[in-house]
Amino acid sequence: MNQISIKKLIDLSKKPALYEAGESLFWNDPHVAQQMLKAHLDQSSDLASYRLEKVQEIVDFCCSELCLVEGDTILDCGCGPGFYCERFNRKGLKVTGIDISENSINYAQKSAANKKITVNYLCQNYLYMNYTNEFNAVFIIWQDFCVLNYSERIKFLTHVYKALKPNGYFVLDISTPRVEDNYNESSTWSAHESGFWSPSPHLVLENLFFYQDKSIRLNQYLVLEEHRERVFRIYHQHYTLVEITQLLSDQGFFIKAHYADLTGKVFNNDSQTIGIIAQKKNK
Ligand SMILES: C[S@@+](CC[C@H](N)C(=O)[O-])C[C@H]1O[C@@H](n2cnc3c(N)ncnc32)[C@H](O)[C@@H]1O
Numbered sequence: 001m002n003q004i005s006i007k008k009l010i011d012l013s014k015k016p017a018l019y020e021a022g023e024s025l026f027w028n029d030p031h032v033a034q035q036m037l038k039a040h041l042d043q044s045s046d047l048a049s050y051r052l053e054k055v056q057e058i059v060d061f062c063c064s065e066l067c068l069v070e071g072d073t074i075l076d077c078g079c080g081p082g083f084y085c086e087r088f089n090r091k092g093l094k095v096t097g098i099d100i101s102e103n104s105i106n107y108a109q110k111s112a113a114n115k116k117i118t119v120n121y122l123c124q125n126y127l128y129m130n131y132t133n134e135f136n137a138v139f140i141i142w143q144d145f146c147v148l149n150y151s152e153r154i155k156f157l158t159h160v161y162k163a164l165k166p167n168g169y170f171v172l173d174i175s176t177p178r179v180e181d182n183y184n185e186s187s188t189w190s191a192h193e194s195g196f197w198s199p200s201p202h203l204v205l206e207n208l209f210f211y212q213d214k215s216i217r218l219n220q221y222l223v224l225e226e227h228r229e230r231v232f233r234i235y236h237q238h239y240t241l242v243e244i245t246q247l248l249s250d251q252g253f254f255i256k257a258h259y260a261d262l263t264g265k266v267f268n269n270d271s272q273t274i275g276i277i278a279q280k281k282n283k
Pocket of ligand 1 (some may be wrong): 040100125
């Protein structure tokens, strides 16, 4: 039986300093990776990917908004199981999809082969990509940009800038602080015979913490199993339109258009997300 002391338990469940790391690379934990893939494919929720109907709407909207034409090249960062890559390829685009999860890339490759679709899938960390002048558009969808800390987002934007052709587009969706209007810091225990974090019996203490006046959220999961305890931390930065405009401008982009999401819904001050079409500035 796990002999963890109450004192250690209390310490592990405390609010950490902002961006203090937890377990690393849980995308490639074999069990968690399978659970993530299941969540991507689950059409009853938008938890890991938007439902396929919305994915198609996003692809249709972006192709028309960006005037993408057959033969144009695009890069999908954090492509997961390849929902966007496949649909962009069907529009005649040359598509590269990169993702850090080997499990998701394997699924995406098999799915493309079954459908006789050609996508260049790579299992790679997008913080280390190295493309120059290759793409008409680069995408990062499902608010994945929000999980990057300050130095990571600068690094990522530098790579995106370099990867784009002159006047190329950078397309992303992000959350706004409005998402947290109805939430307070909280702490919840749950017990599982088997679950998302482990195939074995385990307890989970989930803490919701906020930083910087709710502009950053931390979902912290303390997972207690028979012989080990692990802490997973997922930080998420929300942006106002002013903040994201400034950040993108500092890194060489201007916002060509913004919406409430990437299907083109109209943005207003109550919107919980922003869909952004940014364009590379000529230096
Ligand atoms: C929430 S999912 C969204 C997947 C996809 N964009 C979609 O909407 O279906 C985030 C994806 O980003 C990938 N990911 C997270 N960090 C990454 C990194 N540093 N480099 C490449 N992929 C990453 C994960 O493996 C996961 O597939």
